[in-house]
Amino acid sequence: MTIESKINGRLHKLSIRSGDRLVDILREDLKIESLLPDCRGGACGRCLVMLDGRLCHACLTPAFKIQGAEISTYELIKNIHEAIAVEEGFLEDNISPCPFCHAVKILAMADLLIKHPLPDTETILGYLELVPCACTDPEIVATTIHKVADQMNRRKFNREK
């Protein structure tokens, strides 16, 4: 079957099989390399994408479900304000996620800041549960995210000294 979907801002026509998973289509047909189909069970979070504005596991998403939908991956999201702020925050606090989870962790944290401009620790940890990689301590990441959110809000309301 053929489906049409907007992926990272561009319209794509894709030929898929009924049992294809979104993660395989994105990686193999569109060569989007930030995604890894590691667990295929929604556990490792290394295939997170934004599907119509909601974070979801591309390994749990049948490819036919993206007909008419909009998909954004790290490749697009890394350029938005929130993702840049998270990258800068990580750099400042010497947080360096491993190559397996770096992209999806930035994606998840950017989505968090879009949806919760001033997130509480519980919400941040809930988002971090999506990418349960041992390379970074969630508590330390949460502290940095609080700082990033605070800075972004100060800038937004012109309260920066």
Added chain:
Amino acid sequence: MRSSEIHVPKTLQEALSILEGNSGIQVLAGGSELVGGQYERLISFPEGIVSIAKLRELRKTQRTEQFLEVGACTTLTGLLSLPKGTLPSPLREVIGTIGNLGVRNIGTIGGNLCSMQHFMDLWPFLACMDAQIEIKSSTLARWASVYHLADESGSPFLPPKTLITRVRIPLVFYNFVFYKKIGPLGLPGDSSALFVCLASIKHGKVDAFRLIFSGAKAFRIKDLEMMLLGRKLDTPIKEVQGILQIYRQAFARHAWYDGRVFNNTLEECFGRMFSS
């Protein structure tokens, strides 16, 4: 691998017609249960799939003074995003324990109720709360108790060629809530079960009481629930032990789950209620 025929209807009526005209077709909303238990490269689907997640008719929310009504394709995140106080607190709490955010973003309330392998997390809560579901086929529409998603033997059941379209949740306040998830983390399987007890205590007496133990099957004794009504919280321990004994014996007759687990949880639950 066999390829499946995928139907993506644009309206609810179209979806119902597809269901009516194709036997053996499976309804897919979020797909988290069907896909989540498979680890092969390709997902194995039944012969036909009707994908209903995008049907707008199934995503509406309405609230009155007495109840909250949500479309069956409302996602779990959608439920959690309802304004504070809209969703009864035990439900909010249990939804937060289902999967992770990514799963809750695609998993739907209807999908959670319609699992035919196993009762998932929401069923015992909604059944205890006397929630109603609207069941539709291409020719009929009716409301039924969520509890009727269990057949006479206690197994999950949904009439063939039908869809759950709406869920009506009464906004009733329970001041005693006890629940325990049993079994491994992740998707519910053979060793998973959920013990749920909701009660309303007024002036030191049991005013409403519901207890369901669910997993591969469901266990509930409505007559015993009635027996507890009006009991004082300082009921003599002998009487409470008597009720516990009836529960234990009744559960032992069903024998679809380890009785010791049920008995221990039951004792913990009653211990908390009658000491509160």
